[in-house]
Structures are given as structure tokens and as C-alpha cells.
Amino acid sequence: MNMKHTYNVTGMTCAGCQYKVQHLLSQVDHVTGAEVDLEHGKVTLNMDQHVNTTDLQAALKEYPKYQLTEEKSAAMPMNMAMDDTDKRTWFETYKPIVIIFAYILTVSIIAGSTILGFDERVAMRVFMAGFFLVFSFFKMLDLDAFADSYAMYDVVARKFKGWGYIYALLELTLGIAYATNFNPVITNVVTLVVMSVSIIGVLKTVLNKQSIQCACLGAVFNLPMSTVTIIEDGLMIIMSALMLFMS
Incomplete structure (x- = not known):
């Protein structure tokens, strides 16, 4: 089942940071898509199966200024998720x-x-x-x-x-x-x-x-x-x- 999870990411200050985080997280196994909200410091990941937060944090380890943490109640079925682009x-x-x-x-x-x-x-x-x-x-x-x-x-x-x-x-x-x-x-x-x-x-x-x-x-x-x-x-x-x- 495809899932959509949202995480908090600190340390992003510009569009370059946004695309860097998006690129790194999209390379993680079982992550099928990544959307970064630079203004609110959040990243939403589409997954074909659950990925441990530690694996996601490891993808950013070469750039310590980016810190990823879980957002409570972030997981939901993809077909129930709605973001600004969808609206x-x-x-x-x-x-x-x-x-x-x-x-x-x-x-x-x-x-x-x-x-x-x-x-x-x-x-x-x-x-x-x-x-x-x-x-x-x-x-x-x-x-x-x-x-x-x-x-x-x-x-x-x-x-x-x-x-x-x-x-x-x-x-x-x-x-x-x-x-x-x-x-x-x-x-x-x-x-x-x-x-x-x-x-x-x-x-x-x-x-x-x-x-x-x-x-x-x-x-x-x-x-x-x-x-x-x-x-x-x-x-x-x-x-x-x-x-x-x-x-």
C-alpha cells in the first residue's frame, strides 16, 4: 500500500537546500517521491513500504545542517492525502x-x-x-x-x-x-x-x-x-x- 509520510527538516535556507534534501531523500530505497516545503521546513515522502526514520536521517548524514525528525500523525494512505498542489x-x-x-x-x-x-x-x-x-x-x-x-x-x-x-x-x-x-x-x-x-x-x-x-x-x-x-x-x-x- 502506498503511504505518504511527512517529516520536519531543519537547516534549509534556500531553493538549493530544498532541492538537495529532495534529491537525497528520493534516492532512499522504497521512497517513490519527495516534496519539500521550504517555507514550513517539512518534507513529504511517498513510499511503497515503510522506511525507518534512521534510514532517512542517514541519507542526509553528509550534510549535518539538515536534521530530519518525525512529525506525529504524519502517515496516511496516499489516496487520502491532499496538499496545496492538489487543490x-x-x-x-x-x-x-x-x-x-x-x-x-x-x-x-x-x-x-x-x-x-x-x-x-x-x-x-x-x-x-x-x-x-x-x-x-x-x-x-x-x-x-x-x-x-x-x-x-x-x-x-x-x-x-x-x-x-x-x-x-x-x-x-x-x-x-x-x-x-x-x-x-x-x-x-x-x-x-x-x-x-x-x-x-x-x-x-x-x-x-x-x-x-x-x-x-x-x-x-x-x-x-x-x-x-x-x-x-x-x-x-x-x-x-x-x-x-x-x-
Whole structure:
């Protein structure tokens, strides 16, 4: 039976701490998801079977400033648990992504509209440039927090945390490449490969119904991993493939 347990965690002072604790506890056996409430100093863990508090404390032992203690009456069946995210509507939850996509799409349509007609290639190139530049910007605001969060689900970052830093820089580079129309073939091939690798971890997380925060907008927004993240990565894969074909 899936259970949800809440614990008190002291010592967290920033988003980097939040993602560090979330990452460390999510690696513990039988923990299927971790949600950290930085403001109230609490962490809620989803488990497929009970995990001793001592095992959870051991996961944080390399960072003694984080102290985990039990919260009384914290255990409850997962289907009876309700948190702030559950109470939000779909739009309230994904409002940042919806607005960002709307802005980028509007600029792309304007850029692709000419007196001779609509240029799909220009519109897609501008959309890709806007996507990578904006999303890399939010990651750059706190690279350490993004790397910790990304390592929770990405297949490469799980084995090599440095990939999180490289990935953020790659997004920035791809954004500039699309904006300047630098070697479309190379740019689209790199995008196709990078996003295809990225979507693997997202698919595994969503299909396994793990409760993990999405790192697509870095540590700025609290966005849950869901089919929205799959659509986001899938769209980039499809568009880069189409642009390669059109080239």
C-alpha cells in the first residue's frame, strides 16, 4: 500500500537546500517521491513500504545542517492525502508555462508573417530560439538547485550530476544558435539528440507515477512532473525533426 509520510527538516535556507534534501531523500530505497516545503521546513515522502526514520536521517548524514525528525500523525494512505498542489486547478498549477508558451508563440507568428505569406521555417526557428533562451534563463538563476532537481529523474544526470550544468548551458547555446540561424542541420541534430535523451527520464517518472518537481523552469516555480512536461519535450523533438526534414 502506498503511504505518504511527512517529516520536519531543519537547516534549509534556500531553493538549493530544498532541492538537495529532495534529491537525497528520493534516492532512499522504497521512497517513490519527495516534496519539500521550504517555507514550513517539512518534507513529504511517498513510499511503497515503510522506511525507518534512521534510514532517512542517514541519507542526509553528509550534510549535518539538515536534521530530519518525525512529525506525529504524519502517515496516511496516499489516496487520502491532499496538499496545496492538489487543490490548485490545472491552469493555476501550469500558469507560468502557459504564459511563456503564449508569449513565445505570439512572437513566432509575428516573425513568420511576411507580405509574401507565412514562413513556417522562420516561425519555428524563432519559437525554438525563444523556448531555449527563456527556459535556460530560469535555470541560470540557480544552477545548483536546477542540477540537484534534474538529477532526480534525468537518466544521464542521475549518474553524472554535472550533466545538469551542461544541459543548462546547452539550452542557452541552442537558443543563440536558433536566433542567429547558425548551421541549421547541426543545431537541429543536437536538439533532437539532447531532447530525446531528456524525455526518457520524464517518461519513466510520469509512467511510474512518481511525485517529483519538474526542473524545466529551474528552481523558480514549483511545477509537478506530468504529461505537460512530456508534451513540452516532445514538441521540441518534433519541431527539430521537421526543421531537419525541411532543410
